[in-house]
């Protein structure tokens with residue numbers, strides 16, 4: 001089996017995880033990297049032994065010699081780089097947030113569809129071991145039909161030191177973190193019909209909102225709450241765990257802090273430790289996210305070979321992205337927003 005060759009664009013803070021994970025992926029390897037910042041290009045190139053280095057994405061695509069591109073830049077450049085990939089018929093992975101607006105995201109999906117290339121959004125949170133375990137428990141029928149859920153991420157962790165741009169944007173927690181939590185809600189309870197949201201800024205040193213509470217109606221009739229905060233000072237810091245509660249017709253699922261999964265149903269109660277693996281290159285508390293990066297990149301590689309659509313394809317991610325736009329709209333107007341109208 002010949003190994004797929006990849007190129008990575010954007011050698012910043014998070015790309016280091018992606019580069020480590022590519023080393024562990026079966027069937028793919030990174031052969032070229034690109035960053036307009038020469039310092040980042042050198043650091044990542046030297047660390048991972050990559051000889052082919054570019055400061056300009058257009059030059060990278062012009063030279064070619066790779067089967068897919070992994071776009072790990074921040075959102076401003078996503079549309080231009082995905083369009084460049086489509087022009088060169090190169091399958092593309094794009095980091096979240098997918099685009100600056102839902103209109104841009106729709107255009108990117110359309111461009112890739114017309115070019116006949118796979119497009120996956122690097123929406124890795126649903127690939128976390130504990131989240132997969134919740135999904136499996138629900139799908140097993142252990143708690144019957146779900147009618148209520150809560151997806152909660154509450155932390156006081158200083159994300160701004162590693163990602164200073166997060167303090168500068170007009171939008172913060174829904175666009176950066178809530179986007180993952182909303183995706184988990186969709187993954188577990190299905191697509192969403194309408195939502196309402198409220199936001200707050202507690203930390204005076206940042207521009208955007210750092211607290212959001214979102215009420216979702218799912219297509220299957222279930223109601224859920226997505227609540228996210230970077231202003232929560234707890235006795236035991238939970239970063240970066242997403243806690244989940246699901247109530248079903250026959251029982252309950254509780255994913256609580258410390259990766260403890262409790263499933264209660266007609267057959268009794270089971271408690272399982274669903275901690276992520278600490279990969280050789282990972283470090284706590286990020287190991288949960290780091291393991292999911294490997295899982296999503298392996299999934300991409302397997303699907304690129306088999307030809308099937310990825311779990312978080314561009315088309316799938318429009319439905320998560322629409323929830324982000326709807327949440328900001330609802331928080332600004334106080335109204336409930338219908339999701340179907342946004343996706344038409």
Ligand SMILES: NC(=O)c1ccc[n+]([C@@H]2O[C@H](COP(=O)([O-])OP(=O)(O)OC[C@H]3O[C@@H](n4cnc5c(N)ncnc54)[C@H](O)[C@@H]3O)[C@@H](O)[C@H]2O)c1
Nearest residue numbers: 010011012013014035036037040073074075077095096097
């Ligand atoms: N999925 C996750 O769990 C997760 C976690 C953290 C960050 N992220 C996302 O990853 C993305 C990158 O975040 P980061 O914190 O690594 O940002 P960063 O600013 O540290 O890195 C981005 C890099 O891209 C380079 N770059 C930007 N535009 C470019 C262009 N047009 N051509 C070449 N290089 C370009 C910059 O020079 C920089 O080195 C963001 O969209 C962020 O939301 C995802």
